[in-house]
Amino acid sequence: MQNKPSFVLRNPSANKGTGFNDEERNKLALKGLLPPKVETLQEQSDRALSQFTSFTNNLEKYIFLNCLRDRNETLFYYLLMNNLELMFPIIYTPTVGEACQKFGNEFRFAQGMYFATQDKGSIRSMMDNWPADGVDIIVVSDGSRILGLGDLGTNGMGIPVGKLQLYVAGAGFHPTRTLPVIIDAGTNTKKYLEDKYYLGERHTRVADDQYYPLVDEFLQAAFDKWPNVLVQFEDISNDHCFKLLDDYRDKFLCFNDDIQGTGSVILSGFINSVRAVQKPITEQRMVFLGAGSAGIGVADCIMSLFEEAGVSKEQARKSFWFVDSKGLITTTRGDTLTPQKRAYAREDYDYQLKSLLEVVRDVKPTALIGLSGIGASFTQEIIEEMSKHVEKPIIFALSNPTTNAECTAEQAYQWTDGRCIFASGSPFKPVEYKNHTFVPGQGNNMYIFPGLGLGAHLCRSKHVTDAMIITAAKTLSKFVDDSEVVTGKIYPGLQHIREISTKIAVRVIEKAYEEGMAQLTPRPTDIEAFVRMNQYNPSYDQKFNN
Structure with a gap:
């Protein structure tokens, strides 16, 4: 770990916030950058739960939890796992649906990776930009059929993010080895194409002769980069999901959660x-x-x-x-x-x-x-x-x-x-x-x-x-x-x-x-x-x- 406070306090996987003890604060040059009290993880969780319950709007609770995750990953998962029944409807259905619909408006920080039609031919090199040492599981969507809400395009990123949070809390995958992915093949939803805050490519969905090669390049690149990775297909429209499963289930370690x-x-x-x-x-x-x-x-x-x-x-x-x-x-x-x-x-x-x-x-x-x-x-x-x-x-x-x-x-x-x-x-x-x-x-x-x-x-x-x-x-x-x-x-x-x-x-x-x-x-x-x-x-x- 680098001896830089700007690194450790801004790295959600390493940050402990007020949980750093005196020895760690001295070693990592954190003295004066944190309040004097050293807190246990449980004490931090109690405060975070109090903050969570103070919000009356579910979308605000969703934003609070995702900001907490971006600040202190350990605290986020400790809080989530100890309050799963309370928070599950917030980080996933039904609140995640509203969060996806308002994704561009409420965007605060990037999570996961995006591979768009303009990236064809360079997906494998782009994967080298992912900062983690390894990836055990990828949840990938093209945003074409998000829950029962339809084609949300890149706004659908909330689904892979939420699913992987449940993989961590529910089963025990390590959070630093999870990767949410959106394949941006466009959207046919007019209101997003006209929305100034929409963050995806502004064109209708590409035809199959462009779509399937894009997905294939992504999968080939993912298993080349991380040979032991598991890929879960998520919220992909009926016209593509069955074919993708049939084409790849006997080639790679993958499955479709919706099917x-x-x-x-x-x-x-x-x-x-x-x-x-x-x-x-x-x-x-x-x-x-x-x-x-x-x-x-x-x-x-x-x-x-x-x-x-x-x-x-x-x-x-x-x-x-x-x-x-x-x-x-x-x-x-x-x-x-x-x-x-x-x-x-x-x-x-x-x-x-x-x-x-x-x-x-x-x-x-x-x-x-x-x-x-x-x-x-x-x-x-x-x-x-x-x-x-x-x-x-x-x-x-x-x-x-x-x-x-x-x-x-x-x-x-x-x-x-x-x-x-x-x-x-x-x-x-x-x-x-x-x-x-x-x-x-x-x-x-x-x-x-x-x-x-x-x-x-x-x-x-x-x-x-x-x-x-x-x-x-x-x-x-x-x-x-x-x-x-x-x-x-x-x-x-x-x-x-x-x-x-x-x-x-x-x-x-x-x-x-x-x-x-x-x-x-x-x-x-x-x-x-x-x-x-x-x-x-x-x-x-x-x-x-x-």
């Missing part, structure tokens, strides 16, 4: 929902509103339960009904379907159902799963119609942010007379109904991706396989016991996320060795001890070696 992470976490919730309603998977009839990356990813994961029950994929698909903006997806609808939609298109309809209500009346589903991005699309009439035919309806209103949820937790419980099994994507408060307190489940990807990513990275897995995704889901489901499931609880509390992520990482590593994917030799004799030894925990005394 695979969402699929895994909802699979876990569905496993427990089936336990709660005490009806086998073969008796479930599932209607999906939304046939994008998340919806297809969820269906693909749930399909694994049918396969375990000895049901063929062809037969299992008869239990799925997908509804998009044009109505029920069928092979006879007369429009061109993407390969992903075609896989679940119904062949047994010679008539058209154009609304979700019509489909619910026709199918009488046991489960209604919303990943449409359309707020309030599960109306009272739809939910009550579903409830007529099902004792315990499974209702997953999963679109983010909160304003885009298909229905609220309160609506779901009231319209089903308290009989439903409910989960959402963004958090809802407990609901009081008929002298009973219902605690809504939150099917948030944070339960899955931190542990999945940590396990795949630590064992140097060649790829992230479907079996690892399913293993992560099953591991998560076991954190809710039978006595809790019967009450309608299908997800554990987020306060247990470190333990959840640790167990998922262990099982993912075991699965990687079973599949011959793990390249770490020799195999650790105690995998759980190995995982815990390699997890970051914020402390002024921590030594980090990698």
Whole structure:
């Protein structure tokens, strides 16, 4: 460490602020530059929490936390990890959505890296500008489909930043070895192109013949620079996300959280929902509103339960009904379907159902799963119609942010007379109904991706396989016991996320060795001890070696 106060007090990874003791202040020439009192990390955290709670506006809280991170990384993660349930809705959904929309207006300091169309041909040399010695994980987005908010362009940087903060807090990646990335291929949102504070390239999105080579150059450069890095694709539009995953999942260590992470976490919730309603998977009839990356990813994961029950994929698909903006997806609808939609298109309809209500009346589903991005699309009439035919309806209103949820937790419980099994994507408060307190489940990807990513990275897995995704889901489901499931609880509390992520990482590593994917030799004799030894925990005394 350089003997310069301008360095140590302005380096968030090294700065302790008032936590520097007298010996350190003398050695680093900090005497007189800090108040006399030497504080513990806990004392600093208490003050920071007081400052955090003094803000009445969530966006102000978001800005405060990110400024704290830019000043003192250790304090930021200590505060976050000890107040995760309080701060998770601030650093990620739903507040991160507003932060992305106002990214240019509220910009204060640069985080991560940006690779634009003008950088084609020089991405590898640009990566040498990244100041950290190494990178273990990259979260990359092109800003084309941020949450349910649409094309935000470079304003979407808040998503990779927030996701990596959750990787650190939730699983224990070291913060200095994480890299958020935006690939700037333009934006088709007119208001950003006309916004004087917009920080991205001012042109509409480039065509595929420019887009795919840009992404390919980025990936080739990333794995050349950091051969053991894990890349997570995030919030990329449906017209590109499936192809990118298909093209690279067997070439590099990468996965798509919107497709695979969402699929895994909802699979876990569905496993427990089936336990709660005490009806086998073969008796479930599932209607999906939304046939994008998340919806297809969820269906693909749930399909694994049918396969375990000895049901063929062809037969299992008869239990799925997908509804998009044009109505029920069928092979006879007369429009061109993407390969992903075609896989679940119904062949047994010679008539058209154009609304979700019509489909619910026709199918009488046991489960209604919303990943449409359309707020309030599960109306009272739809939910009550579903409830007529099902004792315990499974209702997953999963679109983010909160304003885009298909229905609220309160609506779901009231319209089903308290009989439903409910989960959402963004958090809802407990609901009081008929002298009973219902605690809504939150099917948030944070339960899955931190542990999945940590396990795949630590064992140097060649790829992230479907079996690892399913293993992560099953591991998560076991954190809710039978006595809790019967009450309608299908997800554990987020306060247990470190333990959840640790167990998922262990099982993912075991699965990687079973599949011959793990390249770490020799195999650790105690995998759980190995995982815990390699997890970051914020402390002024921590030594980090990698």
